[in-house]
Amino acid sequence: xxxxxxxIRIRYAETDRMGYAYYGNYxxxxxxxxxxxxxxxxxxxxxxxxxxxxxxxxxxxxxxxxPAYYDDExxxxxxxxxxxxxRLKFSYETYSGDTIINRATTDLVFVDxxxxxxxxxxxxxxEKLAPFYPxxxx
Amino acid sequence: xxxxxxxIRIRYAETDRMGYAYYGNYxxxxxxxxxxxxxxxxxxxxxxxxxxxxxxxxxxxxxxxxPAYYDDExxxxxxxxxxxxxRLKFSYETYSGDTIINRATTDLVFVDxxxxxxxxxxxxxxEKLAPFYPxxxx
Amino acid sequence: xxxxxxxIRIRYAETDRMGYAYYGNYxxxxxxxxxxxxxxxxxxxxxxxxxxxxxxxxxxxxxxxxPAYYDDExxxxxxxxxxxxxRLKFSYETYSGDTIINRATTDLVFVDxxxxxxxxxxxxxxEKLAPFYPxxxx
Amino acid sequence: xxxxxxxIRIRYAETDRMGYAYYGNYxxxxxxxxxxxxxxxxxxxxxxxxxxxxxxxxxxxxxxxxPAYYDDExxxxxxxxxxxxxRLKFSYETYSGDTIINRATTDLVFVDxxxxxxxxxxxxxxEKLAPFYPxxxx
Numbered sequence: 001x002x003x004x005x006x007x008i009r010i011r012y013a014e015t016d017r018m019g020y021a022y023y024g025n026y027x028x029x030x031x032x033x034x035x036x037x038x039x040x041x042x043x044x045x046x047x048x049x050x051x052x053x054x055x056x057x058x059x060x061x062x063x064x065x066x067p068a069y070y071d072d073e074x075x076x077x078x079x080x081x082x083x084x085x086x087r088l089k090f091s092y093e094t095y096s097g098d099t100i101i102n103r104a105t106t107d108l109v110f111v112d113x114x115x116x117x118x119x120x121x122x123x124x125x126x127e128k129l130a131p132f133y134p135x136x137x138x
Numbered sequence: 139x140x141x142x143x144x145x146i147r148i149r150y151a152e153t154d155r156m157g158y159a160y161y162g163n164y165x166x167x168x169x170x171x172x173x174x175x176x177x178x179x180x181x182x183x184x185x186x187x188x189x190x191x192x193x194x195x196x197x198x199x200x201x202x203x204x205p206a207y208y209d210d211e212x213x214x215x216x217x218x219x220x221x222x223x224x225r226l227k228f229s230y231e232t233y234s235g236d237t238i239i240n241r242a243t244t245d246l247v248f249v250d251x252x253x254x255x256x257x258x259x260x261x262x263x264x265e266k267l268a269p270f271y272p273x274x275x276x
Numbered sequence: 277x278x279x280x281x282x283x284i285r286i287r288y289a290e291t292d293r294m295g296y297a298y299y300g301n302y303x304x305x306x307x308x309x310x311x312x313x314x315x316x317x318x319x320x321x322x323x324x325x326x327x328x329x330x331x332x333x334x335x336x337x338x339x340x341x342x343p344a345y346y347d348d349e350x351x352x353x354x355x356x357x358x359x360x361x362x363r364l365k366f367s368y369e370t371y372s373g374d375t376i377i378n379r380a381t382t383d384l385v386f387v388d389x390x391x392x393x394x395x396x397x398x399x400x401x402x403e404k405l406a407p408f409y410p411x412x413x414x
Numbered sequence: 415x416x417x418x419x420x421x422i423r424i425r426y427a428e429t430d431r432m433g434y435a436y437y438g439n440y441x442x443x444x445x446x447x448x449x450x451x452x453x454x455x456x457x458x459x460x461x462x463x464x465x466x467x468x469x470x471x472x473x474x475x476x477x478x479x480x481p482a483y484y485d486d487e488x489x490x491x492x493x494x495x496x497x498x499x500x501r502l503k504f505s506y507e508t509y510s511g512d513t514i515i516n517r518a519t520t521d522l523v524f525v526d527x528x529x530x531x532x533x534x535x536x537x538x539x540x541e542k543l544a545p546f547y548p549x550x551x552x
Contacts, residue, residue, distance in 0.1 A: 300441030
C-alpha cells in the first residue's frame with residue numbers, strides 16, 4: 001500500500017477562539033497531504049487538471065480525537081488503500097508528536113473536464129501506483 | 139424534530155480554481171447554520187462558551203452530490219435529530235435552488251471548559267429543545 | 277458619492293487564538309461588501325466576469341483601530357469615492373455597534389479576460405454610477 | 415537589517431475562481447513569513463503570547479503586481495526595517511520564480527495581554543535583533 005508522511009505547521013489564521021486548529025481546516029491539510037503524496041510518486045495534481053482531469057471530492061469523513069494547537073507541527077500519514085478505478089480513496093491519520101489526533105477518509109472521483117462525466121483513472125497514474133499493490137490487483 | 143433553514147451566499151474567497159465552493163468550506167457553512175439554528179431557539183453559542191460550555195466537533199461527515207458556484211445562495215436545512223445528552227447531533231441538507239447538493243452530519247460534544255471533560259447538555263438548552271420531540275423522550 | 281452599508285456576522289472559523297476576527301479576513305469582508313454595493317446598483321460581479329471583465333485587486337490597505345470578536349455583527353460602510361476609469365476605488369469603514377474599528381481602501385483594475393490587459397470601466401457600469409457624482413464628472 | 419526568506423506553496427483551498435491565490439490570503443502568508451523570521455532568531459511567537467505579550471497587526475498594506483497560481487511555490491523576503499519600540503514593522507517582497515509579484519508592509523504593536531495596553535518590545539527580543547542594526551541604534 002502506498003503511504004507517505006506530510007508535516008504541516010498550524011498557522012495563526014487557522015486557529016479559532018478555543019485556541020484549536022479550526023475543525024474545518026483539516027480538509028485543507030488533507031488536500032495538501034494527498035497532493036504531496038501524489039507528487040512524491042511523480043504525479044502533479046496541477047498537471048492532471050491541465051490535461052483535463054479533475055478530481056473533486058465526493059465524500060469526506062473525519063473523527064476527531066484531540067485538537068491541534070497554534071504552531072504545532074502535525075504529521076499526516078496519507079494512505080491510498082486500493083488501486084483507483086473511477087474513484088481514488090485516501091485514508092489519513094493525523095499525529096501531534098506521537099499522539100494520533102484524528103482519522104479521516106476522502107473519496108475523490110476522476111472527472112473529464114470537458115464532458116463533466118466520471119472517467120477511469122488515467123493509465124500513467126495507475127502505472128505509478130501499481131507497484132505498491134499485490135500482484136494481480138491491477 | 140427541530141429544524142431550520144439558513145441561507146448563505148458563496149463568497150469569491152471561498153471558490154477554488156475549478157470555480158466551485160471549495161469542499162473544505164462546508165464545515166464553516168454548517169457552523170453558521172447550526173449557530174443560527176440555536177439562535178432561533180434563543181440559545182447563543184457565544185454565551186454558552188462564556189458560561190464555560192465548549193462544543194467541539196467530534197465527527198463530521200459529508201457526501202457531495204453537486205458543487206455550488208460563486209455567488210450562489212445556498213440553503214442549508216439543519217436538523218437536530220434527537221434530544222442531546224453528552225452529544226449534540228446535527229444533520230444537514232444543502233440545496234442550491236431546488237436541487238440538493240450535499241448531505242452531512244456533525245456530532246458535537248458538550249465539554250466543561252474548566253475541567254476539559256465531557257458533560258451533559260445544560261438544562262436550559264434541553265428545555266428549549268424538548269418541545270420539538272415526542273413526549274417521554276426527555 | 278455612492279455608498280452602501282453591509283452587515284456581516286463574524287464566524288467561529290474566522291476567529292483566532294486571541295478571540296479576534298483574524299486580521300486577514302477583512303479582505304474577504306470587503307469583497308462581500310463591494311459585491312453587495314454593486315448588486316444594489318444592479319451590477320452583478322459574477323455577470324461581469326461572465327462577460328469577460330475581471331476585477332482583480334491591485335492595492336489594499338487597512339488601518340486597524342479595534343478588533344471584532346466572535347458573533348459580532350459588524351457593519352461595513354462602502355464608498356466608491358470617484359467615477360471609475362481603468363480603476364475602481366473603494367473606501368471602507370467598519371463599525372462594531374457605534375464604534376469604528378478600522379478603515380480601509382482597495383483599488384481594483386478592470387481587466388479584459390481574453391487579452392489579460394487593463395481596460396476602461398464598461399459603459400453599463402459607468403451609467404449606473406454616474407447619477408451619484410456631480411455633473412460634468414462623467 | 416534582519417531579513418529572511420520563506421517558501422510557501424499555494425494550496426488549492428487558497429485559489430479562487432480566477433485561478434489566482436485569493437488576494438486576502440497574502441495576509442496569512444505574511445503571518446507565516448514573519449513567524450518564521452522570528453523563529454530563525456530564536457523567538458517563538460507562541461511563547462511570546464504565553465508570556466503575556468500579544469502582537470496584533472495595526473496596519474497592513476499591499477500592492478499587487480502579478481498573481482500567484484495554484485501549486486506555485488512563492489518566496490517571501492521578510493525584512494525588519496528598524497529596531498522595534500512599541501511597534502514592530504515588517505516589509506515583505508513576494509517572488510514567484512525570479513519575478514516580484516507584490517510588496518507589502520505590516521505594523522504590529524506589542525500589547526500587554528493583561529492590561530490590554532501597548533508596551534515596549536521585550537528586552538530579550540530587542541537583544542536578538544540589535545546585532546543586525548548599526549551601532550548606536552539601540
